Amino acid sequence: MTLSTTNRSVGVSSLGRSDGVLLVGHGTRDTVGTDQFFQLGKLLADRLSPVPVEACLLELQPPTIAEGWQRLVDRGAKAVHAVPLLLFAAGHAKSDIPDELAKCQLTTPHVRWDQSQPLSRAAELIALSLRRIDEAIRQSNLDSRSSALVMVGRGSHDPCAQADMRVLTECVARRWCFKVRQTAFYAMATPKLPETLDRIAESGEVSDILVQPHILFEGSIHQSILGIVAQARQRYPEIRFWCSGYLGPEPELVDALIRRIQQAIAVSVV
Template identity: 50%
Template sequence: MTKRNVGVLLVGHGTRDSIGTEQFFQLAELLKRQLPSIPVEPCLLEFQSPSIAEGWDRLGRQRVTDVRVAPLLLFAAGHAKSDIPGLVQQCQATTPGVSFSFARPISRHPAIIELVCDRLQHSIDAMERPAERMALVMVGRGSYDPCAQADMRVLSEIVANRLAVTNRATAFYAMAEPRLPRVLKQIATSITARQSGESILVHPHLLFEGRLFHAIAQQVDEVRDQFPDVTIHLSQYLGPDRQVAQAIAGRLELSKQDETP
């Protein structure tokens, strides 16, 4: 059997935010450390370079004949199911000797769950409040795809159970219900009425810095202004972390037989 030279095409969504773009490339370097014997080429779906076609060509120049496409997406929605596959198929049509396969989005990979819990535990420790005095709101970007919405809700339940937080909710920034401002107002109103003294911890389930993170932070600030007696804390997004790279590598399911060109 002819050996196939394996390479990884890491596909990010792309952002106009310079910090978010830099964080994507930082993560690509972490993935390269996870996979030292396999070529890894980062590329972006939109807004920034290199494009998917440029990343594909770079792997070709390294004699890669088996491209493992890793969509850097938290959940499987339109980009993972349609946009990225369509562009990759266009690339493959120009290089018929090169095959490709897709890794699943990192979704609820154990390393992602661990990282979310780490981010939230750091916030809980800083707030100096026990879990029973905390309301957790997990907020996702949102999608019209019902499977992506369900994945976010399941992740929320897993994380809340790990942290022993009983008062929990899932919200979305856009394209799905319930929206973050409504959820925050409902919880803050309940806390105020009960005079429970609970705090609200909001986790923005995003990969990098960018417009979405700042928009979510603004929504949190607006609810803070409306409920000055309720402490609302915004935790950190995932960022270019070793555990994100570990999740990507795990989804690729590479074996020892995968060859370096």
């Protein structure tokens, strides 16, 4: 299969001298995951230069949203474009982040702000997921026609976020002729990954199961997913289990973020 290339025409023409971009991550205690987040922030800053970009984190570690906001203001920003590095719209995107941004504006009322939508099913994100699956297929030499694809998300109590993950699986899986395709969740939603792997393995339909962790960076969730797959491999030695890479700080993510910023600006000026 030939993967579509990322659209490098995504540009920055909507941003001006008084604009600033605030990249908001969730935050993690994992040092590798933290470094990867700031690597992505550097990639975004390089692409948007000379527009100032500050990376901040919602929880667990600094810099906070308030600190990132103030840095942009100190750099001359009069309009802050907040771009949450979130895969789906749930509580953080709908309330936690906008609540923090509203508090920031109280301290600098001359600065306006908008917030872009989560990445969701952005074309660039789908392209990156396909690239990760392609890499795994090439490494494992599996035949998709006798294999299962399991896309596993972090999980959320928000039913819209759950549905969005299921639709994303269909968008990705239909590019391949996998015999079985299934969405699973690490937590907060069903079906969970262990029971999904058990059900597929016990069906006798496939020779291989490929798991794609639909997560952004390294961290405890990724390690737990690897552990769950390793346990399934021990329970079902007749099945070959594989894991693709997580998304990671890649140019496709940068393109998707820039597209979301431009969409938010277009809505705010209507």
